[in-house]
Amino acid sequence: xxxxxxxxxxxxxxxxxxxxxxxxxxxxLRDAGMEVIYTGLRQTPEMIAxxxxxxxxxxxxxxxxxxxxNTLCPRIVGLLxxxxxxxxxxxxxxxxxxxxIARLKEQGVAEVFLPGTSTEDIINFLRANVRPRT
Amino acid sequence: MSEIKExxxxxxxxxxxxEQETLAPVLRQRPERREKxxxxxxxxxxxxxxxxxxxxxxxxxxxxxxxxxxxTRGIHPTGYRGKLWTMRQFAGYGTPxxxxxxxxxxxxxxxxxxxVAYDLPTLMGYDADSLLSEGExxxxxxxxxxxxxxxxxxxxxxxxxxxxSQTINAPASVLLAMYLVVAEKQGANxxxxxxxxxxxxxxxxxxxxxxxYPIRPAMKLVVDTFEFCTKHVPKYNPISVSGYHIRxxxxxxxxxxxxxxxxxxxxxxxxxxxxxxxxxxxxxxSFFFNAHNDFFExxxxxxxxxxxxxxAMRERFNAKNPHTLQLRFHTQTAGVSLTVxxxxxxxxxxxxxxxxxxxxxxxxxxxxxxxxxxxxxxxQAALIALRTQQIIAEETGVVNTIDPLGGxxxxxxxxxxxEDGALDYFNKIDSLGGMVAAVEKGxxxxxxxxxxxxxxxxxxxxxxxxxxxxxxxxxxxxxKIDILKIDEAARERQVTRxxxxxxxxxxxxxxxxxxxxxxxxxxxxxTMPATIEAVRAYATLGEICDALRDVYGLYEEPAF
Numbered sequence: 001x002x003x004x005x006x007x008x009x010x011x012x013x014x015x016x017x018x019x020x021x022x023x024x025x026x027x028x029l030r031d032a033g034m035e036v037i038y039t040g041l042r043q044t045p046e047m048i049a050x051x052x053x054x055x056x057x058x059x060x061x062x063x064x065x066x067x068x069x070n071t072l073c074p075r076i077v078g079l080l081x082x083x084x085x086x087x088x089x090x091x092x093x094x095x096x097x098x099x100x101i102a103r104l105k106e107q108g109v110a111e112v113f114l115p116g117t118s119t120e121d122i123i124n125f126l127r128a129n130v131r132p133r134t
Numbered sequence: 135m136s137e138i139k140e141x142x143x144x145x146x147x148x149x150x151x152x153e154q155e156t157l158a159p160v161l162r163q164r165p166e167r168r169e170k171x172x173x174x175x176x177x178x179x180x181x182x183x184x185x186x187x188x189x190x191x192x193x194x195x196x197x198x199x200x201x202x203x204x205x206t207r208g209i210h211p212t213g214y215r216g217k218l219w220t221m222r223q224f225a226g227y228g229t230p231x232x233x234x235x236x237x238x239x240x241x242x243x244x245x246x247x248x249x250v251a252y253d254l255p256t257l258m259g260y261d262a263d264s265l266l267s268e269g270e271x272x273x274x275x276x277x278x279x280x281x282x283x284x285x286x287x288x289x290x291x292x293x294x295x296x297x298x299s300q301t302i303n304a305p306a307s308v309l310l311a312m313y314l315v316v317a318e319k320q321g322a323n324x325x326x327x328x329x330x331x332x333x334x335x336x337x338x339x340x341x342x343x344x345x346x347y348p349i350r351p352a353m354k355l356v357v358d359t360f361e362f363c364t365k366h367v368p369k370y371n372p373i374s375v376s377g378y379h380i381r382x383x384x385x386x387x388x389x390x391x392x393x394x395x396x397x398x399x400x401x402x403x404x405x406x407x408x409x410x411x412x413x414x415x416x417x418x419x420s421f422f423f424n425a426h427n428d429f430f431e432x433x434x435x436x437x438x439x440x441x442x443x444x445x446a447m448r449e450r451f452n453a454k455n456p457h458t459l460q461l462r463f464h465t466q467t468a469g470v471s472l473t474v475x476x477x478x479x480x481x482x483x484x485x486x487x488x489x490x491x492x493x494x495x496x497x498x499x500x501x502x503x504x505x506x507x508x509x510x511x512x513x514q515a516a517l518i519a520l521r522t523q524q525i526i527a528e529e530t531g532v533v534n535t536i537d538p539l540g541g542x543x544x545x546x547x548x549x550x551x552x553e554d555g556a557l558d559y560f561n562k563i564d565s566l567g568g569m570v571a572a573v574e575k576g577x578x579x580x581x582x583x584x585x586x587x588x589x590x591x592x593x594x595x596x597x598x599x600x601x602x603x604x605x606x607x608x609x610x611x612x613x614k615i616d617i618l619k620i621d622e623a624a625r626e627r628q629v630t631r632x633x634x635x636x637x638x639x640x641x642x643x644x645x646x647x648x649x650x651x652x653x654x655x656x657x658x659x660x661t662m663p664a665t666i667e668a669v670r671a672y673a674t675l676g677e678i679c680d681a682l683r684d685v686y687g688l689y690e691e692p693a694f
Contacts, residue, residue, distance in 0.1 A: 014270060015255060015267075015270050020470075040691060068254075072269055118594045
């Protein structure tokens with residue numbers, strides 16, 4: 001039986017238009033055999049959670065470079081959990097100061113990837129941490 | 135077999151002799167470190183450049199003298215001996231009060247021009263109290279929602295004397311109006327006001343993605359500012375055609391050059407189609423380029439840019455005024471090249487990139503701060519960045535002669551290669567129907583995305599070294615560096631001022647002004663006079679943009 005493909009939503013919340021990273025990640029995950037849905041720019045946390053539910057994804061990769069991560073990321077996690085997506089991983093990539101990382105993790109973010117991370121590391125993280133579907 | 139072997143020129147014969155007699159024995163003993171050497175834009179960089187590589191360059195036609203067509207060696211006959219570049223550090227964060235203080239700090243330390251960074255809500259045309267602004271107010275720049283904020287931002291800064299560059303695009307006409315009204319309140323004479331509005335909407339659709347309206351009405355707003363400034367603020371640069379963001383989004387140096395200049399040509403075409411005189415408005419069009427790591431390629435890019443522009447203006451538009459032909463540009467070092475890892479290394483990267491900008495003849499320069507991959511810069515980091523420019527200007531001696539690399543076989547050959555490559559892109563874009571049409575078809579966007587992905591893959595397989603990231607990595611980086619924290623209360627303070635402004639103003643006057651603006655937009659008239667009237671009445675940025683959103687609608691990005 002073929003292994004089920006990991007499904008990932010790549011999301012750009014907030015007003016920031018810097019989508020170079022999001023698009024590179026989307027393409028790299030796709031090249032690694034995952035199913036990738038990219039939300040496009042300027043999605044509210046509500047839109048992102050709704051898309052995650054509708055697409056039934058295993059993980060949401062949030063790309064954010066504007067400094068609004070402390071406001072937006074916990075809200076995305078909260079909305080996913082409210083919708084019963086308890087196993088859905090939330091990964092954050094972008095410009096995030098070190099001291100914010102611990103707080104984001106306490107708030108339910110699975111991992112924060114800083115500039116300079118290789119796409120391989122992200123792929124490996126997803127493969128190791130996405131919970132197999134039952 | 136009837137193959138005809140061309141005879142070598144004496145220059146080529148000399149190279150062949152060297153290759154056989156001197157080089158070959160050494161290569162037999164020890165091969166080179168790599169089979170192929172390349173830059174981001176060029177497939178291969180030769181081992182050695184000689185007169186044979188510049189045989190097709192005619193000094194009298196292509197290179198010439200500074201201040202003479204096609205300006206390859208610079209637009210000023212005295213280079214930096216006459217006047218140094220303007221040291222213009224981009225700054226802005228939090229509230230207008232905080233940014234005003236940073237501006238004064240930079241001016242006190244020898245900076246001679248200002249450059250405003252606006253926050254994302256301002257860039258997108260939303261007020262601080264908009265739902266969409268949550269978490270974003272004052273984060274990436276200063277928050278400005280109305281004239282009241284602009285008055286604070288430039289408090290105590292005489293706009294007749296200090297030139298100010300504003301990085302604002304989709305709502306640029308509104309911020310220009312606010313700037314002019316503040317200047318007017320200071321008693322400034324519009325004829326003396328200088329400065330630059332970024333106002334380059336094409337590169338937003340191509341790379342930076344901070345758009346509001348669909349492309350064609352957005353281009354019309356740009357042309358409105360050209361027309362208005364030509365008539366009323368003659369020393370002001372109403373646009374800075376920007377390759378910076380195109381590069382940051384992943385373009386190669388060649389793509390940056392080609393797309394930026396082709397954008398420039400598109401604006402000139404639109405201006406002329408609106409009835410403007412090429413030799414009247416084009417002299418106020420300025421450019422903005424990136425300074426990235428590949429040192430010589432960057433220098434060649436700037437030299438090629440001047441030559442391409444001069445030819446394009448003369449040949450496509452029959453321009454006669456020398457100022458129309460002269461490409462002036464601002465440079466900023468590559469934010470995207472900065473690393474979180476071992477951040478002090480960034481000081482060195484910035485210095486080398488800045489040197490490339492200077493050797494390329496930039497008119498003004500921003501050097502990034504070493505902490506920018508972490509957050510907005512602290513005072514200390516911003517000061518080192520400024521000092522970097524001062525060291526280049528006043529210690530290294532590179533400013534003593536004009537275009538010091540001109541005549542280098544390598545630089546001249548690279549300049550030609552960049553020029554040829556850009557002209558190939560021009561042909562492609564012309565065949566798509568021009569830049570607006572090419573953007574609507576997603577052409578430059580796709581080219582850039584492909585380059586960005588290729589670059590990332592090159593980094594990951596180690597073909598492209600990034601010191602501290604994929605080589606010379608330190609697992610346990612010690613050393614904590616201070617970073618600038620943006621006060622989360624910035625939004626509350628901005629919302630309070632917004633409410634006070636709305637309570638004090640004449641709401642009838644605001645409604646009338648907004649109605650007039652809509653009418654101007656519907657009737658395809660110049661929107662600047664109505665925008666200024668609305669700003670004067672303290673209509674907010676969000677209200678003014680909403681009025682135009684009603685008329686023009688919103689841009690929707692083509693699917694990825």
